Amino acid sequence: MKLHHLNASRSQRIVWLLEELGVEYALVRYNRDPQTRLAPDSLRDIHPMGKAPLLESDGHVIAESGAIAQHLLEKFDDGHRLHPAPGTPGHTLYLEWMHAAEGAPFLPGLFLGYLAMSGLGDHGLGDYLRQEKEKASRCIEDHLKDHAYFAGDAFSAADCMMGFQIKLAAEAGNLADGSATLDWFNRVSERPAYHRTLGVGV
Ligand SMILES: N[C@@H](CCC(=O)N[C@@H](CS)C(=O)NCC(=O)O)C(=O)O
The missing domain is CATH 3.40.30.10 (Glutaredoxin)
Structure with missing residues (x-):
């Protein structure tokens, strides 16, 4: 492979x-x-x-x-x-966040990046996208206030999928101290597999 x-x-x-x-x-x-x-x-x-x-x-x-x-x-x-079976706790949350990683919570930040890269940072669309990005961050934060991981109580592949977006936010200094999102990021960063991932040189 x-x-x-x-x-x-x-x-x-x-x-x-x-x-x-x-x-x-x-x-x-x-x-x-x-x-x-x-x-x-x-x-x-x-x-x-x-x-x-x-x-x-x-x-x-x-x-x-x-x-x-x-x-x-x-x-x-x-x-x-790493992926809750259909009919078991966490399965529907797992499905939702596996897709959210490339869906509504991810797209505003992606398009803002495209605007910035194209030198169109002050384009009118930027305000709309910033509001949508803020909404996405709140949605993630609210979810992680109520659940230890994206699929609920247990770590799953949905955390690997969502991790890219959250790592970017952490690196940009956009995760507030004391937030559930930062707490999630700190916890998953301790996983041996995450350490090995960083060792690969992401
Ligand atoms: N929806 C695709 C997106 C793939 C994608 O856009 N990858 C970016 C990197 S994050 C890329 O290869 N960009 C380089 C390019 O477009 O030339 C996925 O989830 O894999």
């Missing part, structure tokens, strides 16, 4: 999940262009979108971090240690 990994990208989610699963994998590294932040063209030789993460597994190239995570869990998590 081979993970095509771009620095400072969502493929951190998959490195973390692979480390949690304890699965052997080969890592192929790519670096963003420092000016454009785009991936090198060589990633497009693997998949037409040329975006990371990409996983080569069982003769397939899989794009989309959520699909890759689902594939890995189906293949290596029979015991449902």
Whole structure:
């Protein structure tokens, strides 16, 4: 199994999940262009979108971090240690947050990043996106006030998926002291698999 990994990208989610699963994998590294932040063209030789993460597994190239995570869990998590089975506590929360990682709570920040990168930081859309981003942060904070992890009482792949966005917020100094989100981040940062993920050099 081979993970095509771009620095400072969502493929951190998959490195973390692979480390949690304890699965052997080969890592192929790519670096963003420092000016454009785009991936090198060589990633497009693997998949037409040329975006990371990409996983080569069982003769397939899989794009989309959520699909890759689902594939890995189906293949290596029979015991449902990292993905609550249908009908068990946490399953519906798990589903919601696995998708939220690329959905409504993630998109405003992503598009704000696109505006900034395009030199359009003061575009009128920015105010709307900042409000939406604030709403997303509140939604995450409220959830983590009531639950230890995204899927409820137990750590799951949904934490690996959501971790990318929250790590970015932590690095930008956007997680308030005493917040449930910062507490979650500090707790998951102590996990041995997270330490190994950082060792890979995200
Ligand atoms: N929805 C995709 C998004 C993939 C994506 O946009 N990856 C970014 C990194 S976070 C990328 O490769 N950007 C480089 C580029 O677009 O050239 C996923 O969840 O994997």
